[in-house]
Amino acid sequence: MRGSRGSINVVxxxxxxxxxxxxxxxSAPVPRIQPPPKKFVGRVGDINxxxxxxxGGAVIAGVRGMGGVGKTALALVLAEKLAGSYPDGQxxxxxxxxxxxPLSAAEAMAHVVRAYDPEFKMPLNxxxxxxxxxxILHGKRALLLLDNAANREQxxxxxxxxxxxxxxxxxxxFALPGLTEKDLDVLPLxxxxxxxxxxxERIGEHAEELAKFCGCLPPALRNAASALKGTPNLTPxxxxxxxxxxxxxxxxxxxxASFDLSYQLLTPELQRLWSLLSVFPADFxxxxxxxxxxxEEMPSEDALGELIRWSLVDFSPSATGEGGRYRLHxxxxxxxxxxxxxxxxxxARLRHAEHYRDVLSRANEIYKQxxxxxxxxxxxxxxxxxxxxxxxxWAEKNLDGNSSAAIDLCKSYPDIGAQVLDLRLSPxxxxxxxxxxxxxxRRLDDKRAEGNSLGNLGLAYxxxxxxxxxxDFHDQALVISxxxxxxxxxxxxxxxxxxxxxxxxxxxxxxxxxxxxxxxxRETGDRRNEGVHxxxxxxxxxxxxxxxxxxxxxxxxxxxxxxxxxxxxxxVRKTLAGWGD
Numbered sequence: 001m002r003g004s005r006g007s008i009n010v011v012x013x014x015x016x017x018x019x020x021x022x023x024x025x026x027s028a029p030v031p032r033i034q035p036p037p038k039k040f041v042g043r044v045g046d047i048n049x050x051x052x053x054x055x056g057g058a059v060i061a062g063v064r065g066m067g068g069v070g071k072t073a074l075a076l077v078l079a080e081k082l083a084g085s086y087p088d089g090q091x092x093x094x095x096x097x098x099x100x101x102p103l104s105a106a107e108a109m110a111h112v113v114r115a116y117d118p119e120f121k122m123p124l125n126x127x128x129x130x131x132x133x134x135x136i137l138h139g140k141r142a143l144l145l146l147d148n149a150a151n152r153e154q155x156x157x158x159x160x161x162x163x164x165x166x167x168x169x170x171x172x173x174f175a176l177p178g179l180t181e182k183d184l185d186v187l188p189l190x191x192x193x194x195x196x197x198x199x200x201e202r203i204g205e206h207a208e209e210l211a212k213f214c215g216c217l218p219p220a221l222r223n224a225a226s227a228l229k230g231t232p233n234l235t236p237x238x239x240x241x242x243x244x245x246x247x248x249x250x251x252x253x254x255x256x257a258s259f260d261l262s263y264q265l266l267t268p269e270l271q272r273l274w275s276l277l278s279v280f281p282a283d284f285x286x287x288x289x290x291x292x293x294x295x296e297e298m299p300s301e302d303a304l305g306e307l308i309r310w311s312l313v314d315f316s317p318s319a320t321g322e323g324g325r326y327r328l329h330x331x332x333x334x335x336x337x338x339x340x341x342x343x344x345x346x347x348a349r350l351r352h353a354e355h356y357r358d359v360l361s362r363a364n365e366i367y368k369q370x371x372x373x374x375x376x377x378x379x380x381x382x383x384x385x386x387x388x389x390x391x392x393x394w395a396e397k398n399l400d401g402n403s404s405a406a407i408d409l410c411k412s413y414p415d416i417g418a419q420v421l422d423l424r425l426s427p428x429x430x431x432x433x434x435x436x437x438x439x440x441x442r443r444l445d446d447k448r449a450e451g452n453s454l455g456n457l458g459l460a461y462x463x464x465x466x467x468x469x470x471x472d473f474h475d476q477a478l479v480i481s482x483x484x485x486x487x488x489x490x491x492x493x494x495x496x497x498x499x500x501x502x503x504x505x506x507x508x509x510x511x512x513x514x515x516x517x518x519x520x521x522r523e524t525g526d527r528r529n530e531g532v533h534x535x536x537x538x539x540x541x542x543x544x545x546x547x548x549x550x551x552x553x554x555x556x557x558x559x560x561x562x563x564x565x566x567x568x569x570x571x572v573r574k575t576l577a578g579w580g581d
Contacts, residue, residue: 031089031115033145034316036076039222041198042191043074046182050078053180054085054165060176062168065184067098068217068331071169072147074184078167079145086165088140091115094282097150097170098330105157109133112144112158118378122426124464130157137161145169152176186216199225199311206236213243219329220258222311227262230309234265259335262310271339273303274312278337279348282386283316283327291355292348312336346398353391353409360388361416368419381420388417396436402443410440411449414456427463434460451480451489458496467504474500491520495533498540507540514540528568531560535572542579551579 050061061078063071079090093111096102103111106129110122113136123129138161145167149155152174159176160166168176173183187195192211195218196203203210203225214220228239242261263271276292277284290300304326307313312332317324328336340348360381367377381388395409414421414433421430434457441449458473474497481489498513518533520526535557541550554576561569 030087031091031142032083033076033079033090033092033143036080037073037314039195039198040073040077041195042187043070043077046074046184047077047081050180050182051081054082059164060159060166060168060179062170062176062179062181063184064170064173064181067171068219068329069184069186070218071184073218075145075147075167075169079143082143082165086141086143088142089115090143090145092145092147095146095149095154097148097154097172102150102154105154106130108146108154108158112137114378114382118375119423121423124427133158134161137164140164143167187218187221189216192216192221195221196225200229203228203236206240210236210240210243213240214258219311219331223258223262226309226311227265231265256331256335259312259332262312263335263339266310266312270303270306272341272344274307275336275340276344276348277307277313277326277328278333278340279345279352280328280333280387281390283325284387285323285325288352288355288359288384288387289326292351294351349394350403350405352387353394354405356384356387356391357409357413357416359384360413360420364417364420377420378423381417381424385424392433392436396432399436399439399443407440407443410436411444411446413437415449415452427460431457431460431464447480447484448486448489451477451484451486451493454480455489455493455496458500462496462500462503465503467500470500471497471504487520488524488526491517491524491526491529494520495529495536498533498536502536502540502543507543510540511537527560527564528566531557531564531566531568534560535568535575539575547579551576554579 050063053061063075065071079092083090091112093108094103095108106122106126109129109132110120113120113132116136120132123132140163142160142164143166144158144160144164146155146158147169149168149170149172151170151172155166155168155174156176158166168179173181186192189208189211192214193207196207196210199222210224211221214224224239224243228234228236239261243258263274266274273293277289279292280288286297286301286304289304290297293300293303295303304313304315308315308326312328314327314329315324316327363377363380363384365377366373366380369377391409392413395406395413398406399410414430414437421433425433434453438450438453438457441447441453454473454477458470458477461467461473462470474493478490478493478497481487481493494513494517498510498517501507501513502510514533514537518530518537521530521533534553538550538553538557541547541553554572558569558572558576560566561572
């Protein structure tokens with residue numbers, strides 16, 4: 001069972017029932033994919049060709065092409081058109097194929113599972129994960145959109161069961177059984193001209209020449225048209241001349257030249273603000289931008305609106321129309337980052353890390369409210385997951401520099417998100433966070449935090465099936481609890497040692513620790529943990545063949561849980577019923 005010490009739920013027995021707050025399970029609404037961009041133009045032939053494949057019973061369709069060619073936008077259009085054929089939902093997973101660390105197949109499976117089961121916790125092995133993935137999709141008609149896939153090895157384990165379909169986008173070409181593939185080229189010239197004129201009519205007869213300079217790539221076309229629309233004193237011929245000069249001087253790809261020219265047309269302040277947005281690894285909201293910019297939300301919203309007008313930032317409104325999400329195209333993020341001044345970069349990343357530490361804390365507090373808060377808290381974490389992980393990663397990387405801010409962040413990240421992180425990160429991921437928190441606690445000479453980190457490392461290693469390593473960490477935590485005179489902490493450490501020895505196959509040693517822990521829980525009046533220790537001791541007695549005494553202690557634990565209205569009572573009832581059989 002779970003105990004109450006440390007920055008994450010403390011395991012005090014072989015069961016894994018959550019005990020923090022009486023939070024009932026929740027069900028998620030049918031998952032839906034975001035709508036396609038409003039300014040999507042053309043690709044009628046490509047759309048009809050891919051849709052005809054689905055009508056013919058295709059289960060897997062792939063859209064391949066270079067960066068910036070419009071794969072994701074096309075896939076979103078297809079998903080919208082196919083929505084009626086997949087009533088059980090459409091799920092978008094960013095596979096991060098161009099990142100240094102693409103999403104693993106197991107992580108992608110977890111994303112899909114959580115769309116239907118928000119409180120799902122990733123299991124320890126990929127076999128269990130795959131089983132859950134196929135089980136939850138079985139009998140459903142759902143469309144999975146795997147965007148920005150890296151390779152066949154990443155996608156093949158995700159081939160869905162009968163009734164579901166898969167739509168994949170990738171910069172790379174790879175083969176899959178049953179894959180209907182579409183290679184996406186740049187926009188046709190006529191579509192490119194229409195996109196330019198749809199944004200800025202005064203381009204007029206220069207549309208074809210400008211489209212060719214932009215390489216018919218959607219981001220470059222939008223930048224060019226937005227630049228001319230936002231700069232009425234700049235003529236189309238003048239813009240084309242500038243773009244031509246840039247290409248000659250910088251020897252850049254068309255889209256990069258387009259970004260550079262749009263950047264030069266911004267005010268110095270907007271240039272600075274746009275470059276700072278490159279610290280976001282994924283989409284973000286208004287509050288995130290305001291935090292990184294150190295600005296109030298109203299002027300931040302105005303600045304973002306101006307960048308949207310220049311097509312340097314994309315915006316997706318929320319379903320309610322209140323707020324929405326901003327993002328930089330991958331190519332735009334790379335370009336903006338190249339213009340970020342070194343003196344501004346680290347302070348901006350620190351502000352980003354601090355803001356998303358607070359977001360993680362807010363998600364956890366919402367989750368702990370129970371009822372609707374469970375789903376809302378998990379949804380907030382899932383929405384900001386990439387930013388939260390990037391914030392913790394920045395803090396960890398800066399530990400060696402002895403930055404007081406980075407040290408504090410490393411210590412606090414795993415602490416303030418306890419319940420949500422327990423459901424969203426694997427034991428191996430949590431070990432990484434706890435190791436950084438332990439190092440930070442020692443640098444701060446914060447004994448309480450050090451003990452919590454040691455105890456939580458022990459729990460994570462228990463979850464990984466390494467009780468010997470868990471015992472080592474729990475022993476260290478116990479020393480600190482006793483040095484500090486922390487009786488409740490000492491009781492939790494003793495209980496955790498009992499659980500570790502139980503998992504090691506030494507129930508006699510486990511009982512010794514449970515008895516010490518039980519005495520402390522009675523001394524401190526901790527009724528819940530009194531029940532925990534009684535029940536866990538009963539499991540050890542059962543393992544020794546002392547069935548009558550085991551049943552007696554489990555019954556005593558049940559009485560306590562019923563008196564305090566603990567959800568643990570249900571687990572004990574089930575266990576006793578099983579013993580009765």
